[in-house]
Amino acid sequence: MKLSHRTRLSGLVTALAAVTVLAGTATPAQAINRVDCAGRSDFFSVFNDGEICFANAGYTDVAIYGVRLVNSGNNSGEFTMSRAINSLVQNIAFSKYNTITPDWGQAPFHKVSSIKIF
Structure with missing residues (x-):
């Protein structure tokens, strides 16, 4: 059975659209996340009035004020x-x-605004 030119073209356009959607949505994961510190020393930690910890590679914007360490x-x-x-x-x-x-003797950092872990 021979398909018409119009049918073949329609199938090609549909396949191309599907590939474009799949390729267009494939972005690298931002795996960095905030975690419970749980007394661990292997996390990336920011200390102000408390301790805020991050794990896994990636990038994130944050707003952490009064950072002393x-x-x-x-x-x-x-x-x-x-x-x-x-x-x-x-x-x-x-x-x-x-x-x-x-x-030494200086005020805490005003703000940490982003973190990138490799």
Whole structure:
């Protein structure tokens, strides 16, 4: 049975549309997530009035204020922070088991605004 040109073209367009939809929605997963610290030291941890922990590789925007210490745990990556209100945003790279604190005698970091774990 021979299909008409119009039927073949319609089938081709339908198949192409399906491939485009599948390819267009395939994006890398943002696996980073906030976790319960549970006394562990291998998570990426941000300390202000409490402790906020993150696990898994990925990127996330955050708004964590009054940061007095950042501990990288068993992670490498980078985070962005500002030292004071309206100050320049700085990108801080870290390797495994680094501790980042404000200079001795200085006020806590104003805000951590993003975290990227490799």
